[in-house]
Amino acid sequence: MTCIEVPAREGRAVGLRAGQTVTIVDVDGGQVADTWAYVDGAPREYASAEHTRVAVGKLFPDRGEDFVTNRRRPVLRLEADTSPGLHDLLIAACNAERYVQLGVEGWHASCEDNLRQAMGAYGVGDVVVPSPINLFMNTPFLPDGNVQWLPAQTAAGDAVVLRALLDCVVAVSACPQDVTGINRRPGPLRLEVGD
Amino acid sequence: MTCIEVPAREGRAVGLRAGQTVTIVDVDGGQVADTWAYVDGAPREYASAEHTRVAVGKLFPDRGEDFVTNRRRPVLRLEADTSPGLHDLLIAACNAERYVQLGVEGWHASCEDNLRQAMGAYGVGDVVVPSPINLFMNTPFLPDGNVQWLPAQTAAGDAVVLRALLDCVVAVSACPQDVTGINRRPGPLRLEVGD
Numbered sequence: 001m002t003c004i005e006v007p008a009r010e011g012r013a014v015g016l017r018a019g020q021t022v023t024i025v026d027v028d029g030g031q032v033a034d035t036w037a038y039v040d041g042a043p044r045e046y047a048s049a050e051h052t053r054v055a056v057g058k059l060f061p062d063r064g065e066d067f068v069t070n071r072r073r074p075v076l077r078l079e080a081d082t083s084p085g086l087h088d089l090l091i092a093a094c095n096a097e098r099y100v101q102l103g104v105e106g107w108h109a110s111c112e113d114n115l116r117q118a119m120g121a122y123g124v125g126d127v128v129v130p131s132p133i134n135l136f137m138n139t140p141f142l143p144d145g146n147v148q149w150l151p152a153q154t155a156a157g158d159a160v161v162l163r164a165l166l167d168c169v170v171a172v173s174a175c176p177q178d179v180t181g182i183n184r185r186p187g188p189l190r191l192e193v194g195d
Numbered sequence: 196m197t198c199i200e201v202p203a204r205e206g207r208a209v210g211l212r213a214g215q216t217v218t219i220v221d222v223d224g225g226q227v228a229d230t231w232a233y234v235d236g237a238p239r240e241y242a243s244a245e246h247t248r249v250a251v252g253k254l255f256p257d258r259g260e261d262f263v264t265n266r267r268r269p270v271l272r273l274e275a276d277t278s279p280g281l282h283d284l285l286i287a288a289c290n291a292e293r294y295v296q297l298g299v300e301g302w303h304a305s306c307e308d309n310l311r312q313a314m315g316a317y318g319v320g321d322v323v324v325p326s327p328i329n330l331f332m333n334t335p336f337l338p339d340g341n342v343q344w345l346p347a348q349t350a351a352g353d354a355v356v357l358r359a360l361l362d363c364v365v366a367v368s369a370c371p372q373d374v375t376g377i378n379r380r381p382g383p384l385r386l387e388v389g390d
Contacts, residue, residue, distance in 0.1 A: 049245070050287035050326040059285075059340040070324065072292040090254075090285075092245035097267040128323055129265065131245040143338055145254040 002193040008186045009176035011114025013122040014193060015040060016164035021079060023192040024172055026136055029156040030184025032175040033135040034093050034111040037067070037075050040167035043124050045069045047076060049089045049131035060089050066165065067133060074165045083158035088134035090141065094177050102179045114173035122169055135160050137175075137182060149180045197388040203381045204371035206309025208317040209388060210235065211359035216274060218387040219367055221331055224351040225379025227370040228330040229288050229306040232262070232270050235362035238319050240264045242271060244284045244326035255284050261360065262328060269360045278353035283329035285336065289372050297374045309368035317364055330355050332370075332377060344375045 006012045011034075016022060024033050037047040048070040053059060055068045063081055066074035092098075095112035112129055119127045136158070138150040162170070174189045175182070201207045206229075211217060219228050232242040243265040248254060250263045258276055261269035287293075290307035307324055314322045331353070333345040357365070369384045370377070 048287065050285065053285055053342065054287055054293070057342050059336060070287070070290075072290070072296060090245065090248055092243065092249055092265070095265075095267070098249070101267060131326065141254055147248065147252050147254075 004191040006172055006174045006189040006191060008174055008188045009109040011111070011118040011171060011173035012191060013118040013169050013171040014191055015122070015169050016167070016193065018164050018167050019195070021161050021163045021194045022170050023159050023161045023194065024135055025157060025159040025190040025192065026083070026154040027156065027190055028187040029154045029158060030152045031154065031187040031189060032137040032152050032177070032183055033189050034115070034132040034173040034175050035135055036115060036130060036132055036171045037168045038119070038124065038127065039069060039075065040169055043127055045071050046128065046130045047133065049133070052089065060087055075168055076170070077163040077165060078160070079163045080161035083136055083160060084153045086136065086138045086153055088137040088139050089131070091134055091137065091139055091147070093129065093132045093173070094175065099179070104179065109176035111173040111175050115171050118171045118173070119169070124169065139182065149182055151181055151184055199386040201367055201369045201384040201386060203369055203383045204304040206306070206313040206366060206368035207386060208313040208364050208366040209386055210317070210364050211362070211388065213359050213362050214390070216356050216358045216389045217365050218354050218356045218389065219330055220352060220354040220385040220387065221278070221349040222351065222385055223382040224349045224353065225347045226349065226382040226384060227332040227347050227372070227378055228384050229310070229327040229368040229370050230330055231310060231325060231327055231366045232363045233314070233319065233322065234264060234270065235364055238322055240266050241323065241325045242328065244328070247284065255282055270363055271365070272358040272360060273355070274358045275356035278331055278355060279348045281331065281333045281348055283332040283334050284326070286329055286332065286334055286342070288324065288327045288368070289370065294374070299374065304371035306368040306370050310366050313366045313368070314364070319364065334377065344377055346376055346379055
């Protein structure tokens with residue numbers, strides 16, 4: 001089994017053949033995993049939040065349901081989930097500009113930079129940055145439409161299993177957000193690739 | 196005043212200088228207007244649904260609030276709205292694949308094709324297709340997270356006024372969706388540019 005450690009505040013990408021799974025493990029708990037998938041060899045086709053909402057008719061897929069691409073093709077199945085099941089498909093990845101607006105001075109790691117770096121290391125440059133699949137992220141929208149920024153409720157070892165339905169590259173960022181409190185503290189993730 | 200007619204099932208793009216407004220008029224009522232904005236000369240920066248939700252802390256801006264770009268810069272202000280105020284920022288634009296899945300045989304117009312055609316006519320090719328601002332679209336998400344596909348509630352002449360905060364290109368598609376019932380019938384729109 002291929003096992004990839006994602007250090008705190010960093011990102012990694014892994015290639016999956018259709019049928020393989022990737023288990024995304026929150027090693028210490030309380031950590032958000034910003035996740036993207038691009039079709040192998042065609043990175044302008046990617047897992048799309050707005051197309052997935054149409055495909056499943058709701059804000060986030062249930063277990064056994066699929067994330068689809070911007071070409072409406074199922075690309076990842078939410079196969080298993082040992083976490084409390086709180087995830088987000090509505091919020092942009094943090095980027096450099098977000099931390100400037102939050103008052104951070106100087107450089108700060110971000111999920112968008114982590115994505116670009118991880119995909120670059122995988123050999124894919126100049127990626128489009130889709131709206132991420134924010135695993136373990138606890139940012140519910142209230143019935144009045146307002147968002148809450150709450151800490152991730154995951155325990156150490158909680159995990160989500162995604163099964164590839166197309167050959168694809170999955171990129172995961174251990175979200176370095178340490179201003180808004182959505183992470184207990186920025187910690188590591190682990191990616192386990194299985195057949 | 197520049198006035199651009201958007202025929203039923205088609206799209207048009209218009210350039211705005213910062214400070215100008217575009218009024219998007221639902222001419223006959225009951226018509227969805229898929230809307231995008233790209234920064235003039237830098238079309239990889241665009242009005243972003245997922246970044247706007249972070250900026251306003253809710254699912255759709257209120258009057259007086261701004262849509263922001265993927266670089267977190269305010270690009271369009273929701274300045275006025277004479278419609279019932281039902282809009283969507285969650286649902287992907289219809290595309291060719293959507294109509295195949297809905298059982299349509301042969302070619303069908305789509306908002307994504309309309310966007311590409313309108314931006315191409317404006318001189319911008321190969322655009323990224325962000326999640327659209329679906330003006331007048333009545334597709335609420337219920338508290339259980341499920342989406343409803345309901346007809347637009349606009350009356351003839353209802354309009355939204357957007358003020359450009361950056362030099363930008365605004366593209367609008369008169370949504371040709373005639374399968375799911377979100378449009379009373381595919382009708383025209385009108386774009387009025389003001390200072």
